[in-house]
Amino acid sequence: MSETSAIVILIAAVFTNNILLTNFLGMCSFIACSGQIETAVGLGTAVTFVMTVTAMINYAIYHFILAPLNLVHLQFIVFIAVIAAFVQLVEMFIERFSPKLYFALGIFLPLITVNCAILGASLFMINRNYNFVQSVGFGFGAGVGWAVAIILMAGLRQKMRYSNIPQPFKGVPIAMIVTCVLAMAFMGFAGMVSIQ
Amino acid sequence: MGIYLLAVASFAGLVMALAVMLMVAERYLVNYGVCKLDINAGKRPLELEGGQTLLSSLYANDIFIPSACGGKGSCGHCKIVVDSGGGPLLPTETPYLDRKEIRGNVRLACQVKIREDIYVRIPEELLDVRMFDATVESSIVLTHDIKEIRMRLNDPAEISQRPGQYVQIQAPSPDGDVFRAYSISSASFEDNVVELNVRIVPGGIGSTYLHNLKEGDSVIFTGPYGEFVLNEDPDVEIICVGGGCGMAPMKNIIYTLYDRWPDRSCWLFFGCRTTKDVFYLKRFQELAKKHPNFHVVYALSDELGSDEKWDGETGFIHLGCDKLLEAGVARQAFLCGPPLMIDAVTRVLEEKGIAEKDIFYDKF
Numbered sequence: 001m002s003e004t005s006a007i008v009i010l011i012a013a014v015f016t017n018n019i020l021l022t023n024f025l026g027m028c029s030f031i032a033c034s035g036q037i038e039t040a041v042g043l044g045t046a047v048t049f050v051m052t053v054t055a056m057i058n059y060a061i062y063h064f065i066l067a068p069l070n071l072v073h074l075q076f077i078v079f080i081a082v083i084a085a086f087v088q089l090v091e092m093f094i095e096r097f098s099p100k101l102y103f104a105l106g107i108f109l110p111l112i113t114v115n116c117a118i119l120g121a122s123l124f125m126i127n128r129n130y131n132f133v134q135s136v137g138f139g140f141g142a143g144v145g146w147a148v149a150i151i152l153m154a155g156l157r158q159k160m161r162y163s164n165i166p167q168p169f170k171g172v173p174i175a176m177i178v179t180c181v182l183a184m185a186f187m188g189f190a191g192m193v194s195i196q
Numbered sequence: 197m198g199i200y201l202l203a204v205a206s207f208a209g210l211v212m213a214l215a216v217m218l219m220v221a222e223r224y225l226v227n228y229g230v231c232k233l234d235i236n237a238g239k240r241p242l243e244l245e246g247g248q249t250l251l252s253s254l255y256a257n258d259i260f261i262p263s264a265c266g267g268k269g270s271c272g273h274c275k276i277v278v279d280s281g282g283g284p285l286l287p288t289e290t291p292y293l294d295r296k297e298i299r300g301n302v303r304l305a306c307q308v309k310i311r312e313d314i315y316v317r318i319p320e321e322l323l324d325v326r327m328f329d330a331t332v333e334s335s336i337v338l339t340h341d342i343k344e345i346r347m348r349l350n351d352p353a354e355i356s357q358r359p360g361q362y363v364q365i366q367a368p369s370p371d372g373d374v375f376r377a378y379s380i381s382s383a384s385f386e387d388n389v390v391e392l393n394v395r396i397v398p399g400g401i402g403s404t405y406l407h408n409l410k411e412g413d414s415v416i417f418t419g420p421y422g423e424f425v426l427n428e429d430p431d432v433e434i435i436c437v438g439g440g441c442g443m444a445p446m447k448n449i450i451y452t453l454y455d456r457w458p459d460r461s462c463w464l465f466f467g468c469r470t471t472k473d474v475f476y477l478k479r480f481q482e483l484a485k486k487h488p489n490f491h492v493v494y495a496l497s498d499e500l501g502s503d504e505k506w507d508g509e510t511g512f513i514h515l516g517c518d519k520l521l522e523a524g525v526a527r528q529a530f531l532c533g534p535p536l537m538i539d540a541v542t543r544v545l546e547e548k549g550i551a552e553k554d555i556f557y558d559k560f
Contacts, residue, residue, distance in 0.1 A: 061210070065206060065210070066206075069202055069206055070199065070202075071199075071202065071203050071206055073203075074203055074206070074207055077207065078207065078210055081207075081210065081211055081214060082210075082214065085214035085215075085217065085218055088218055089217070089218060089221050092218075092221055092222060092225045092226055093221075093225060095225075095226070096225045096226065099283070099311070103283060103284045103286075107286075107287045107288070
């Protein structure tokens with residue numbers, strides 16, 4: 001299994017093993033920020049970027065610090081700290097060099113810190129014994145997968161604004177139901193490629 | 197044992213490395229150089245290091261914008277007009293601004309970060325606000341939950357305040373200093389003293405701090421704030437209506453008034469629940485003996501207990517206003533108390549022919 005190519009892992013992470021639609025990670029910001037396509041694209045991009053880079057950093061920290069010292073049980077707390085610090089850094093960076101993007105992302109940027117999909121991606125990569133290149137592929141793929149899912153959802157929700165939804169289902173309930181349908185649709189990709 | 201030490205040490209090391217990385221990044225990335233801060237079109241040009249919030253930069257330059265939460269963006273008091281250079285409106289600000297304010301470029305000073313030259317407008321009055329260092333002169337128990345706290349000013353030694361204005365007391369809290377607003381109860385002519393009436397609120401940061409102060413303790417506050425202006429025409433009658441602990445501004449108004457116009461007509465209506473809540477009544481009755489045009493009405497809203505004696509009005513205070521005030525007299529009114537009382541009294545006063553613009557209130 002460890003010799004699956006990074007490209008395959010990438011494609012699998014986007015379609016067959018979409019971190020949002022098969023593992024249901026990162027649901028809170030998915031539901032909260034999928035109202036408009038524009039913000040969904042912004043958040044999706046930011047999540048993809050953070051997920052790819054934190055997968056790399058966490059890979060290095062796990063294999064060069066935690067594993068040799070027998071401290072793998074610290075992985076949760078260490079990964080969270082790394083993600084939080086990295087998001088801060090990204091925030092400063094974007095603020096300095098692209099104020100426009102900074103204001104477009106606004107509150108979503110710090111929200112990425114608490115997006116469990118990002119921690120999830122780092123943990124999956126360790127669990128599945130990926131090597132460095134595979135990890136980068138998986139981190140990037142999982143990010144793209146998350147972004148695809150939230151952009152699709154935003155498109156659907158924009159359309160839904162004009163549909164006649166029964167009163168009790170308006171807002172979050174219908175969003176949950178649509179997510180389920182979306183997840184089932186993604187099961188159609190199941191035979192395409194497979195990873196663990 | 198070794199594994200625990202190793203775990204703690206390596207985690208601490210990692211976190212420290214991350215913190216150092218962030219500090220280095222902050223040092224080089226969040227460096228906006230010197231920015232110009234222009235207040236009221238050239239009235240007070242300042243040059244300062246960018247990267248700070250507008251509120252703290254102004255504060256560092258002795259301009260004190262009212263703020264209760266200490267810059268956390270949770271009170272919405274620090275509204276000022278930013279004409280340009282403030283960047284777009286942030287999602288942390290929108291809950292505190294209405295549409296008209298958004299169109300008028302009103303922003304929360306604690307959320308706007310200075311990144312470039314910035315042009316702001318601040319009411320002239322706020323530019324006169326100072327930070328005072330004072331010493332508690334006395335702390336007197338007025339009722340079971342209200343204390344009168346008198347503070348002598350050290351630096352600056354004098355305050356120029358109008359009745360109805362308030363100060364912001366700096367109170368320590370576990371999350372850093374916060375500011376809490378209290379009306380000034382000492383009269384305007386006592387320019388080296390600030391006196392407050394403070395009701396204890398269980399768990400309240402400001403009131404607990406103030407109630408625990410002892411004689412000789414030092415206090416920091418900023419002020420004066422507030423837009424109320426007493427009508428200068430001696431023929432206009434002044435109506436003060438207070439409830440609960442809403443006495444402080446009234447006391448200031450009344451003493452200032454009789455210092456300047458000994459014959460001016462003024463009514464004080466004060467609503468209490470029981471005789472336990474009554475304070476300052478004797479003082480005002482003596483003042484009324486000296487100034488026959490001053491009328492004091494205290495009313496109790498709860499049923500009298502068997503051990504209580506009361507010969508004044510009873511019922512809610514707006515009923516007292518309705519009963520005793522004649523219609524059609526030129527008046528200015530100042531109300532201070534709980535929202536329900538304010539609404540009821542405003543209705544009564546409007547029926548008596550006082551225009552809405554002449555009714556001022558402090559709801560809490």
